Amino acid sequence: MKCAEDPIYFIKKYLYIQHPIRGRLPFELYPFQEECVDAFLNYKFNIVLKSRQLGLSTTTSAYCLWMALFRRDANILVMATKLEVGKFMIQKIRTAFKMLPAWMLNLLELTDPEAESVKYIRFNNGSRITAIPTSGDAGRGEAVTLLIVDEAAHIDNLEELWLGLYPTLSTGGRAIVFSTPAGKNFFYQMWMGAETGEWEEGKVGQHCKGVGKNGFHGIKLPWFVHPERDEKWFEDQAKPMDARGIAQELLCVGPYSRIETSDGFKYASDITVGDQVLTHTGRFQKVINVGCRPVEQNETIYEVSVPCNREENLYITGNHPLYGKKFSCS
Numbered sequence: 001m002k003c004a005e006d007p008i009y010f011i012k013k014y015l016y017i018q019h020p021i022r023g024r025l026p027f028e029l030y031p032f033q034e035e036c037v038d039a040f041l042n043y044k045f046n047i048v049l050k051s052r053q054l055g056l057s058t059t060t061s062a063y064c065l066w067m068a069l070f071r072r073d074a075n076i077l078v079m080a081t082k083l084e085v086g087k088f089m090i091q092k093i094r095t096a097f098k099m100l101p102a103w104m105l106n107l108l109e110l111t112d113p114e115a116e117s118v119k120y121i122r123f124n125n126g127s128r129i130t131a132i133p134t135s136g137d138a139g140r141g142e143a144v145t146l147l148i149v150d151e152a153a154h155i156d157n158l159e160e161l162w163l164g165l166y167p168t169l170s171t172g173g174r175a176i177v178f179s180t181p182a183g184k185n186f187f188y189q190m191w192m193g194a195e196t197g198e199w200e201e202g203k204v205g206q207h208c209k210g211v212g213k214n215g216f217h218g219i220k221l222p223w224f225v226h227p228e229r230d231e232k233w234f235e236d237q238a239k240p241m242d243a244r245g246i247a248q249e250l251l252c253v254g255p256y257s258r259i260e261t262s263d264g265f266k267y268a269s270d271i272t273v274g275d276q277v278l279t280h281t282g283r284f285q286k287v288i289n290v291g292c293r294p295v296e297q298n299e300t301i302y303e304v305s306v307p308c309n310r311e312e313n314l315y316i317t318g319n320h321p322l323y324g325k326k327f328s329c330s
Helices: 007-014 031-042 056-070 083-098 102-108 158-169 186-194 231-238 243-251
Strands: 016-019 023-026 045-050 075-079 120-122 128-132 146-150 174-179 199-201 206-208 216-221 258-261 264-267 276-278 284-286 301-306 309-317
Touching (some): 007 031, 031 056, 031 216, 056 075, 075 083
Antiparallel strands (some): 120 128, 199 206
């Protein structure tokens, strides 16, 4: 009963994962992963802007298994950039299921899947988890309990797919959409629609307050939310990347960084020549050029924040000038 009520308890207490090097390991959720699972429970639609290699696919796979075991007739669809990626998530779920304790499966009367293949797993409580392709008719005509879209920003026809899949969620279904950023595409529009303009700090990650105008709850997970990542890891990952790659794959900034203009806050990707942006003098000045340069291999990226605003961090090179002023946090 406790497992049925609390997916975090179920995952941390009874779920194992198969590590490619270290073998079978208990799934010890990191704090930012727990925050994500809480959001999955509390919000119907979630969108996560994330750095790479945070284990969110594995976390989401565990959440899918919990829902399938403890909710009858759950129809869970998994979509990724390629069908093979979706199949890999099914394999993770199958492996975790087979390592559950026998007493639990006996109580649930789920000792074996009712049916399974590389693309789906179905249980005799009526629940099933299916990897679906990114074709135009994927998932249409089904009543979907939970839709997972992995690396959504890298799916070319995401807008068409979402328009086709959204009606399948109308009977109470939920959605989890997550990705590293990839420019101004439909995922970018979904993220913009999720932003409420107000942020709140979780224990580790950053969350939008409530939901945005499109009904999505936004979660931002830069690289440093992972407790095993340090500056050396970041520098090693950043060495082969240019500035755009670092922003996209690691920082979750770049196009999504907010800049104050005379028309209110805008994202960096929306700034154009002629916009009036706030400068260190306290006055708005006209933008005369927009550009970027690659980060050199011997350069360090610094994270900068101010005491009164830990949500809007900057990531800059060491030769970037900064101007400070006193803040009152009262």
